[in-house]
Amino acid sequence: MANCCPSDDHNHDQHGKSRIDYLLWGSLSLTVLLYLGYWFFSGDLAGHNWLVTLAHSVFDLMNTVWWGLLLGLVMVAVLSEIPREFVIAILGRRNGLGGILRATLGGVLLDLCSHGILMVGAKLYERGASIGQVIAFLVASPWNSFSLTLILVALIGLKWTLAFIFLSLLIAVVTGYIFDRLVARGVLPENPNSIDLPDGFEFWPEARKGLAATTFDLAFFRDMAIKGVKESRMVLRWIFFGILLASLVRAFVDTGSFQTYFGPTLAGLGLTVIAATIIEVCSEGSTPIAADLVTRAGAPGNGFAFLMAGVATDYTEIMILRETTKSWKIALFLPLISLPQTIFIAWLINVTATG
Numbered sequence: 001m002a003n004c005c006p007s008d009d010h011n012h013d014q015h016g017k018s019r020i021d022y023l024l025w026g027s028l029s030l031t032v033l034l035y036l037g038y039w040f041f042s043g044d045l046a047g048h049n050w051l052v053t054l055a056h057s058v059f060d061l062m063n064t065v066w067w068g069l070l071l072g073l074v075m076v077a078v079l080s081e082i083p084r085e086f087v088i089a090i091l092g093r094r095n096g097l098g099g100i101l102r103a104t105l106g107g108v109l110l111d112l113c114s115h116g117i118l119m120v121g122a123k124l125y126e127r128g129a130s131i132g133q134v135i136a137f138l139v140a141s142p143w144n145s146f147s148l149t150l151i152l153v154a155l156i157g158l159k160w161t162l163a164f165i166f167l168s169l170l171i172a173v174v175t176g177y178i179f180d181r182l183v184a185r186g187v188l189p190e191n192p193n194s195i196d197l198p199d200g201f202e203f204w205p206e207a208r209k210g211l212a213a214t215t216f217d218l219a220f221f222r223d224m225a226i227k228g229v230k231e232s233r234m235v236l237r238w239i240f241f242g243i244l245l246a247s248l249v250r251a252f253v254d255t256g257s258f259q260t261y262f263g264p265t266l267a268g269l270g271l272t273v274i275a276a277t278i279i280e281v282c283s284e285g286s287t288p289i290a291a292d293l294v295t296r297a298g299a300p301g302n303g304f305a306f307l308m309a310g311v312a313t314d315y316t317e318i319m320i321l322r323e324t325t326k327s328w329k330i331a332l333f334l335p336l337i338s339l340p341q342t343i344f345i346a347w348l349i350n351v352t353a354t355g
Contacts (some may be wrong), residue, residue, distance in 0.1 A: 021233065024237035027237060030061065031058055054250075057284035058243060065239070072117070072120060080228065105140075107138070107139075128193045137176075149161060155294075175341065177339070186353040238316045238320050242315065264297070264302065268299055270299060272306050275306070318331045
């Protein structure tokens with residue numbers, strides 16, 4: 001299927017000349033060097049040399065997120081070949097609670113980590129989804145995948161897992177709906193890529209027609225792969241940068257010292273939110289820490305807050321939202337709207353569990 005919405009080229013200046021993406025190539029180069037450096041620092045970590053810890057952290061994070069990045073690239077490549085009409089038909093016409101619910105459920109069903117999901121969310125915005133749908137998709141997605149759900153069940157039990165999933169979906173729907181209402185009132189900008197479905201558009205007949213007109217040969221898949229890599233550069237630059245920042249935090253801040261104070265109190269909840277903001281971990285990394293807060297610290301609300309606050313305050317996600325939407329307001333409204341809901345619900349969970 002032809003791509004009806006070419007993306008902006010972020011590697012050209014205002015005169016059309018090619019320019020170097022220093023953030024992308026600088027972050028990628030340092031990540032590769034530190035990853036390879038791990039093999040030189042593979043011995044005992046006694047002494048806690050910061051460079052050793054830095055290399056080990058980059059190695060661990062890349063080994064954790066590589067599959068999410070790869071699947072994210074594949075999803076971006078596939079979405080780039082799908083006309084916007086089909087994306088809008090799947091998510092529902094712009095605005096409305098129905099479209100928000102579809103986007104939320106889509107985020108849950110798509111089995112990608114937070115890093116891969118950012119690529120897909122950016123592409124959905126580019127294909128015409130409303131900002132409310134994109135936000136609901138991003139908030140619902142990172143740890144609500146099939147694989148991580150099974151891990152959570154094993155770590156904290158079925159009851160808390162189901163409670164966390166339901167409450168996270170609630171926050172995603174409410175947050176997405178508020179975003180769409182703010183757009184309708186002119187507080188936030190509309191998605192300039194939004195389109196209306198043509199009169200008489202029917203999904204399956206049009207899909208069959210498009211598939212019949214597409215030749216699935218080697219050239220098709222090669223071009224799709226190249227397009228997926230090119231259109232993911234904007235997201236990749238912040239992911240590699242985020243990995244470096246997270247590794248620096250691990251090198252100079254003792255993560256265990258945070259967990260000591262994560263009890264089911266307001267102070268413990270506050271420290272949890274601060275830690276989730278500072279510690280940049282992907283969904284796989286946040287899940288065991290959240291489970292430890294539930295089981296060892298006896299603070300299930302803190303575990304929930306750690307999972308959700310990491311999404312709301314993730315600087316990689318905020319910067320990618322800014323890059324995708326060209327709006328600081330949209331990017332900063334993500335934590336402004338979703339974080340208070342997360343803190344309130346986490347506090348209720350702690351009160352209920354300890355009462």
